Amino acid sequence: NAGVTQTPKFRILKIGQSMTLQCAQDMNHNYMYWYRQDPGMGLKLIYYSVGAGITDKGEVPNGYNVSRSTTEDFPLRLELAAPSQTSVYFCASSYAGTKSGELFFGEGSRLTVL
Amino acid sequence: AQTVTQSQPEMSVQEAETVTLSCTYDTSESDYYLFWYKQPPSRQMILVIRQEAYKQQNATENRFSVNFQKAAKSFSLKISDSQLGDAAMYFCAYRSAIKTTNSKLTFGKGITLSVRP
Numbered sequence: 001n002a003g004v005t006q007t008p009k010f011r012i013l014k015i016g017q018s019m020t021l022q023c024a025q026d027m028n029h030n031y032m033y034w035y036r037q038d039p040g041m042g043l044k045l046i047y048y049s050v051g052a053g054i055t056d057k058g059e060v061p062n063g064y065n066v067s068r069s070t071t072e073d074f075p076l077r078l079e080l081a082a083p084s085q086t087s088v089y090f091c092a093s094s095y096a097g098t099k100s101g102e103l104f105f106g107e108g109s110r111l112t113v114l
Numbered sequence: 115a116q117t118v119t120q121s122q123p124e125m126s127v128q129e130a131e132t133v134t135l136s137c138t139y140d141t142s143e144s145d146y147y148l149f150w151y152k153q154p155p156s157r158q159m160i161l162v163i164r165q166e167a168y169k170q171q172n173a174t175e176n177r178f179s180v181n182f183q184k185a186a187k188s189f190s191l192k193i194s195d196s197q198l199g200d201a202a203m204y205f206c207a208y209r210s211a212i213k214t215t216n217s218k219l220t221f222g223k224g225i226t227l228s229v230r231p
Contacts, residue, residue, distance in 0.1 A: 031217055040123070042205060042221040058218065090159065094217065101147030101166070101209050103219050105159035 002026050006091050006106035013081040013113045021076040021109050023091030031094045032074040033103065034058075034066065036087040043090065049074055081113045116141045116208050120222035127196045128230050134181075135191040135225050137206030145211040148182065148189045149219070154202040162204070165189065167211070193227075201229045 004025045013019055025032065030051050035043040045058030049068040063085055065077040074093075078085060088110050092103040117140045127133035139148070150162040165173045165182050172180050177197075181190045193200055206222040 033218060035221075040223060042118075042223040043219075044221075045218050048218055088157065092159075092219075101164060101211065101217075102149070102161055103209075108157040108159075110157075 004091055004093055004104050004106040006089075006109050008109060009107065010110050011112070013078075013111065015081060015083065015113060017081050018077070018079050019081065019111075020078075021089055021091070021111075023074045023076065023106060024072050025074075025091075025093040025104070026072065027093060027104065028071060029093035029095055029104070030071070032068065033092045033094075034064070034074070034076045035090045035092065036060065037090060037108070038087050046076065046089075078111075083113050085111065086113045087111060116143070116146075116210070116220050118206050118208050118220050118222040120206055120225050122225050123223070124226045124228070126228045126230060127193070127200075129196055129198060131196055132192060132194045133196055133227065135193070135204055135206075135227065137189045137191070137222055139187050139189060139206070139208050141187070141208065141210075143210055143212060147209045147211060148180075149207040149209070150178070150180070150189075150191045151205045151207060152200075152202045153205065153224070154199075159205075163191065196229050198229050198231060201227060203227070 007022045033048045034046040044060045047066040049055045091106040094103045146167045148165045152160045177194045203224045205224045207219045
């Protein structure tokens with residue numbers, strides 16, 4: 001039972017490079033989320049999706065793009081990496097209207113932009 | 115918009131003692147969930163305990179319990195018999211239970227808990 005799987009776990013990028021953080025879940029969850037975690041700032045929502053083909057911006061979407069072609073996958077794209085995008089990124093998923101309310105998290109991806 | 119405030123950035127507790135981590139939140143909704151997540155150095159986000167706002171009874175999970183004060187919008191976490199493995203960052207989080215929302219989690223800034231042997 002894999003849960004939420006993120007790849008890669010670590011990556012170093014040069015300014016201006018592009019990359020995609022992959023996220024997959026095998027729990028048939030409707031909702032998926034991307035958060036970034038910066039020291040002392042908690043987790044901020046970047047983008048979220050309520051189902052395949054439906055995505056929307058969170059609090060800090062600038063510099064990122066997402067797509068949701070399947071229920072299982074929710075990749076996060078960085079087009080022109082900037083030092084401000086150095087962070088730890090978490091993908092999460094949950095059932096729609098779940099009684100438990102719980103989000104399930106991946107293990108995180110540490111990205112450094114130099 | 116909902117906000118979650120954790121005003122203490124760091125706390126320390128002696129092993130086997132009890133510690134309470136504070137959290138306040140602001141919302142105009144009446145139906146919601148509150149959570150405490152633990153993040154050890156491994157970075158994994160681990161759910162410690164959850165509370166449904168409609169329940170008056172405080173949630174408990176083994177050594178972890180909460181003091182949920184709905185009117186005061188306060189949600190503190192008590193860790194009893196602290197263990198070295200409890201050392202981590204702890205996040206308080208809020209989630210609306212209204213199905214028409216995106217059901218995102220709103221996090222506080224976190225508190226780093228250290229446990230002294």
